[in-house]
Amino acid sequence: MRIKELDTSHRCLLQHLETFRKMMTSYEEIRGYVNGVLQEMARDLNQQSSLLKFDEKFDEKTIPKGYLEASDIQAWKGTNDALVSIGLEGFDQGLGAIVGSSAVDQCRAFVYSRYYWSINNDTAIDQLRRKLRSPQGFVAAKQRGYLFTKELDELSIEDFCNPQALTKYFREPLNLLIDWLTKDREAIRRTAELTRK
Numbered sequence: 001m002r003i004k005e006l007d008t009s010h011r012c013l014l015q016h017l018e019t020f021r022k023m024m025t026s027y028e029e030i031r032g033y034v035n036g037v038l039q040e041m042a043r044d045l046n047q048q049s050s051l052l053k054f055d056e057k058f059d060e061k062t063i064p065k066g067y068l069e070a071s072d073i074q075a076w077k078g079t080n081d082a083l084v085s086i087g088l089e090g091f092d093q094g095l096g097a098i099v100g101s102s103a104v105d106q107c108r109a110f111v112y113s114r115y116y117w118s119i120n121n122d123t124a125i126d127q128l129r130r131k132l133r134s135p136q137g138f139v140a141a142k143q144r145g146y147l148f149t150k151e152l153d154e155l156s157i158e159d160f161c162n163p164q165a166l167t168k169y170f171r172e173p174l175n176l177l178i179d180w181l182t183k184d185r186e187a188i189r190r191t192a193e194l195t196r197k
Contacts, residue, residue: 066092100154109173117145
């Protein structure tokens with residue numbers, strides 16, 4: 001078998017291999033920076049035990065996978081699934097998901113139900129969405145299992161590079177969700193009971 005000659009795009013890449021390597025290193029450093037900010041924020045949130053009285057607190061081990069969430073109302077209806085989780089996702093897409101890029105979706109905050117995802121009943125979850133008060137600034141989600149979502153606004157490069165500003169960027173929507181879930185826990189439970197009948 002004859003080996004094919006490398007095409008022009010491969011030759012171009014080889015000519016710029018060092019630049020590409022530096023870009024990949026920078027990308028990993030930026031990702032590590034974002035993950036570090038999120039891990040510190042998760043630890044801080046979890047230490048505020050008076051604020052978080054959820055069944056499952058924020059697990060910083062999920063941050064490298066691109067999401068951070070806390071769950072409440074565990075083992076709903078005798079399953080292994082939580083009725084509701086709140087969190088952030090999409091930051092694994094890199095800088096563009098935070099400062100804005102047409103190549104990737106923005107980071108978003110969410111209210112999610114693993115239980116409703118697992119029963120695969122679109123009518124039931126639509127009923128639940130309609131009956132619950134959405135958190136401030138959130139809209140009804142279209143994806144299965146999600147109740148409400150909110151795309152985070154683009155952040156300036158200056159604020160992205162400032163750990164305090166980046167923490168605030170992630171923390172503000174989480175504070176809204178924590179407050180919403182803390183106040184509406186019983187309403188969520190009652191509404192879900194009615195929806196499933």
